[in-house]
Amino acid sequence: MSDTSINTHIDTGDAGFGDYFALLKPRVMSLVVFTALVGLLAAPVPVHPLLAFAAILFIAIGGGASGALNMWYDADIDRIMRRTQSRPIPAGKISESETFAFGMFLSVFSVVMLGLAANLVAAGLLAFTIFFYVVIYTMWLKRWTPQNIVIGGAAGAFPPMIGWAVATGGISVESVLMFTLIFMWTPPHFWALALFMKSDYRDAGVPMLNVTHGRRVTRAHILVYTLLLAPIAVGIGFTSIGGPLYLISALVLNAVFLKGAWDIWRRPEATAEADNYKTERRFFTVSLIYLFAHFVAILLEKGLAPYGFGGWT
Amino acid sequence: MSTAPRVEHEIHGRRKSRNVGLGLVLGSFVILIMGMTYVKLTAQNAAMAEERAQTDAANAAATGTATSTSSQETSD
Numbered sequence: 001m002s003d004t005s006i007n008t009h010i011d012t013g014d015a016g017f018g019d020y021f022a023l024l025k026p027r028v029m030s031l032v033v034f035t036a037l038v039g040l041l042a043a044p045v046p047v048h049p050l051l052a053f054a055a056i057l058f059i060a061i062g063g064g065a066s067g068a069l070n071m072w073y074d075a076d077i078d079r080i081m082r083r084t085q086s087r088p089i090p091a092g093k094i095s096e097s098e099t100f101a102f103g104m105f106l107s108v109f110s111v112v113m114l115g116l117a118a119n120l121v122a123a124g125l126l127a128f129t130i131f132f133y134v135v136i137y138t139m140w141l142k143r144w145t146p147q148n149i150v151i152g153g154a155a156g157a158f159p160p161m162i163g164w165a166v167a168t169g170g171i172s173v174e175s176v177l178m179f180t181l182i183f184m185w186t187p188p189h190f191w192a193l194a195l196f197m198k199s200d201y202r203d204a205g206v207p208m209l210n211v212t213h214g215r216r217v218t219r220a221h222i223l224v225y226t227l228l229l230a231p232i233a234v235g236i237g238f239t240s241i242g243g244p245l246y247l248i249s250a251l252v253l254n255a256v257f258l259k260g261a262w263d264i265w266r267r268p269e270a271t272a273e274a275d276n277y278k279t280e281r282r283f284f285t286v287s288l289i290y291l292f293a294h295f296v297a298i299l300l301e302k303g304l305a306p307y308g309f310g311g312w313t
Numbered sequence: 314m315s316t317a318p319r320v321e322h323e324i325h326g327r328r329k330s331r332n333v334g335l336g337l338v339l340g341s342f343v344i345l346i347m348g349m350t351y352v353k354l355t356a357q358n359a360a361m362a363e364e365r366a367q368t369d370a371a372n373a374a375a376t377g378t379a380t381s382t383s384s385q386e387t388s389d
Contacts, residue, residue, distance in 0.1 A: 014324050020331070051352055
């Protein structure tokens with residue numbers, strides 16, 4: 001019975017609205033929306049609420065479009081990895097060619113619309129982000145080098161810069177620092193995931209650092225990147241988007257994150273395997289809170305400034 | 314035999330969800346474009362009005378200076 005229904009589903013090609021929405025990687029899109037919104041709101045130039053809403057929407061659609069193109073190109077390995085087997089293409093709900101057309105249309109649409117709603121700098125940055133994620137990361141780096149996540153992480157780091165450009169029409173130290181924060185955060189975040197999802201990446205032939213250089217090296221890399229990340233995260237506190245509240249939050253968050261990275265580095269593989277990678281899983285969860293909390297702190301500094309509590313003035 | 318109506322119903326359900334979703338997206342997009350157009354035109358009109366007011370004020374000041382100078386020359 002279930003087999004019959006599955007086959008019918010594949011043959012008809014009549015995917016529901018939710019299947020198309022799933023192509024946009026909604027969870028990744030939520031991070032894009034949030035960081036772009038913080039970038040936009042933290043900027044010193046106010047934007048009309050409707051234009052701000054439209055800009056964030058088009059940034060989200062652009063991010064989603066790159067996610068759809070990523071699913072189109074990676075359909076072969078998505079069928080192998082357990083984590084991605086339920087995505088619309090491996091599940092047989094949407095064809096690869098349809099996904100490609102959908103992703104390409106939304107890419108062009110989002111860039112053009114952002115250019116009309118905001119400015120050409122923001123539109124150009126969005127176009128570059130889509131290009132970087134699809135061509136540089138997905139097509140080139142992901143299957144070629146174990147440093148894939150390091151350079152590819154830039155794609156996920158652009159949204160706050162785009163949000164800032166929507167408001168100011170340019171790039172500044174603050175927007176570059178927000179970019180760097182996400183850029184440096186991405187490798188330890190994904191390597192922690194790779195440590196406890198080890199068979200998935202190995203089976204798919206994706207050269208993650210733990211597959212090519214071993215788990216000991218991956219643990220050391222997590223610690224090094226977390227050490228490099230800390231001064232950047234704390235440094236934002238001394239710019240125009242920072243303030244005492246941000247600085248205190250950053251100091252606490254980075255202390256916790258460094259402790260997690262230190263614990264991961266010290267752990268022998270046998271211990272990790274024995275407790276089903278408890279420390280690595282906790283570090284992964286903390287990494288999500290870490291990034292979210294930094295951007296919330298930036299938002300609070302901006303929001304409290306009119307009441308005399310935010311920023312350094 | 315027993316599966317056919319159920320399968321057809323599923324197909325129609327998916328198709329309906331897609332059509333309704335697409336309709337809502339297109340409708341929202343039209344409203345958004347209308348709103349964006351209104352905001353952009355309002356801002357542009359305000360900027361133009363401000364620019365015109367500044368030009369008028371500058372012209373008035375220039376004319377006033379010229380008038381007072383010429384009246385001074387006449388009285389001399």
